[in-house]
Amino acid sequence: MHTQNLDPLELERYSRHLALPRFGEQGQLRLKQASVLIVGLGGLGSVSSLYLTSAGVGKIGLIEDDHVNLNNLQRQILYTTGEVGQSKLALAAQKLEAHNPTVAIKTHPHRLNADNAGAIVQEYDLVVDGTDNLVTRRVINQACVALDRPYIYGAVNLYDGQVSMFHASQGPCWACLFPESPQEPQPKRPEQLAVLNTVPAVIGALQATEAIKWIVGMEQTLIGKLLIYNALQASFEKIGIEKNPQCSVCGC
Ligand SMILES: [Zn+2]
Known part of the structure; x- marks a missing residue:
């Protein structure tokens, strides 16, 4: 099935994966042949992009149109103080390539919208959500349902985070x-975006973990489940999500 092999440097780089039960060289080859789109390079995307790059996903697409602000640095660990004002996309691409030159990084200097989402998403096997707004999430979801791509959702607020995997053909x-509601919540103002800095790290790492598991072919996923993390309680809770037959996006 696989036409590629791992070269000696890859065998060394990924040796801790290759020794893993249910992973091995086949799992690593699957990662090498896979492509993932990461939408947004803030707190969640900083973490998921670093872990998916170091894990050896063959092609990683990045979408971001913002610049580094001083108040990003508390949680957006891809960037440093001297980089305030610079393009997040250019910085992220440069750092991820340095982290693992075997990974092909493709940059998309846009904001994802209904006009460009289909063409971009169809280049990738899976989408990881690093956004912070409902409008972009709705666009990601519509493209993923239309193209039958899995969508790994993550969100953070205050001391809480949540993560799930949506794949409309399976759940x-x-x-x-x-x-969608007639009273769609307005985008949050900056002062409403309070979050403990480690919460996006936890959720971003969980998103990368679920992406890796799906690519490698591990059976247990978060399809049909929402995993909720509360930092104050130091708790995880998993609740079921039902498919809505009347859903305006995936219902029939
Ligand atoms: Zn639906």
Whole structure:
């Protein structure tokens, strides 16, 4: 099935994966042949992009159109103080390539919207959500349902985070959980975006973990489940999500 092999340097780089039960060289080859799109390079995307790059995903696409602000540095660990004002996309691409030159990094200097989402998403096997707004999440979900791509959702607020995997051909889609409402919440103002800095690190790492598991072919996924983390309680809770037959995106 696989036409590629791992070269001696890859065998050394990924030796801790190769020794893993249910992973091995086949799992690593699957990562090498896979492509992942990461939408947004903030707190979540900083972490998921670093782990997916170091894990050896063959092609990683990055979408971001913002610049580094001083108040990003508390949680957006891809960037440093001297980089305030610079393009997050250019910095991320440069650092991820340095981290693992075997990974092909492709940059998309846009904001994902209904006009460009289909063409971008169809280049990738899976989408990881590093955004912080409902409008972009709705666009990601619609493209993923239309193209039958898995969508790994993550969100953070205050001391809480949540993560799930949506794949409409196998379970609910994101809009089954968050249906469009006439009173769509307004985007949050900066002062409402309070979050403990380690919460996006936990959720971003969980998103990368679920992406790796799906690519390698591990059976247990978060399809149909929402995993909720609370830092104050030091607790994880997993709740079921039902597919909505009347869903405006994936319902029939
Ligand atoms: Zn749905």
